[in-house]
Amino acid sequence: xxxxxxxxxxxVLKTGQSMTLQCAQDMNHEYMSWYRQDxxxxxxxxxxxxxxxxxxxxxxxxxxxxxxSTTEDFPLRLLSAAPSQTSVYFCASSPLGAAVAQHFGDGxxxxxx
Amino acid sequence: AQSVTQLGSHVSVSEGAxxxxxxxxxxxxxxxxxxxxxxxNQGLQLLLKYTSAATLVKGINGFEAEFKKSETSFHxxxxxxxxxxxxxxxxxxxxxGGFKTIFGAGxxxxxxx
Numbered sequence: 001x002x003x004x005x006x007x008x009x010x011x012v013l014k015t016g017q018s019m020t021l022q023c024a025q026d027m028n029h030e031y032m033s034w035y036r037q038d039x040x041x042x043x044x045x046x047x048x049x050x051x052x053x054x055x056x057x058x059x060x061x062x063x064x065x066x067x068x069s070t071t072e073d074f075p076l077r078l079l080s081a082a083p084s085q086t087s088v089y090f091c092a093s094s095p096l097g098a099a100v101a102q103h104f105g106d107g108x109x110x111x112x113x
Numbered sequence: 114a115q116s117v118t119q120l121g122s123h124v125s126v127s128e129g130a131x132x133x134x135x136x137x138x139x140x141x142x143x144x145x146x147x148x149x150x151x152x153x154n155q156g157l158q159l160l161l162k163y164t165s166a167a168t169l170v171k172g173i174n175g176f177e178a179e180f181k182k183s184e185t186s187f188h189x190x191x192x193x194x195x196x197x198x199x200x201x202x203x204x205x206x207x208x209x210g211g212f213k214t215i216f217g218a219g220x221x222x223x224x225x226x
Binding site: 004031033035040041042043044045048050056058059090092098099101102104105106107 | 156158211216219
């Protein structure tokens with residue numbers, strides 16, 4: 001039972017570098033999302049997807065891109081990393097529906113110097 | 114727009130004492146409400162959820178929460194704290210027909226021996 005798998009678990013980048021955070025789920029969930037977690041701010045939604053080929057912005061989308069070419073995968077791309085993007089990033093998935101709880105990965109800790 | 118306020122960023126209780134974590138929400142329509150728990154270096158896990166059935170909801174590990182529409186509250190309680198309950202707890206709200214879940218800032222629970 002893999003659930004939601006995020007890679008890498010830790011990453012250090014220099015300002016201006018780009019990278020992709022990977023997220024994969026094996027539960028055939030239509031809905032996938034990316035959050036960032038910062039102290040005292042809870043989780044803030046970056047982008048989400050309701051199915052392959054469909055993505056939309058959340059609360060804090062600037063500086064991030066996503067795509068959804070398959071049901072299983074939902075990568076998050078940082079185009080030009082900035083120190084303000086230092087955070088813990090969580091991917092989550094669920095069946096469609098507002099009453100449904102999300103399944104979370106274990107997170108990626110990203111530091112940008 | 115919906116929002117979630119968790120009162121108290123840190124709560125400390127003695128082992129065996131009552132746990133009370135407060136959550137108030139703002140929503141123009143009946144919400145779906147969730148409590149999640151996060152242990153160190155892990156993702157969030159669902160404790161319980163309210164989806165307009167019974168107003169008193171029982172979750173895992175002896176936790177329960179009561180939906181009070183008149184007070185716009187969804188406080189989390191546990192009669193007797195255990196050392197293993199030490200974690201961060203997040204209240205969250207979503208709306209029917211929507212694709213976004215809004216999280217509170219979180220409350221870190223400390224349990225003293």
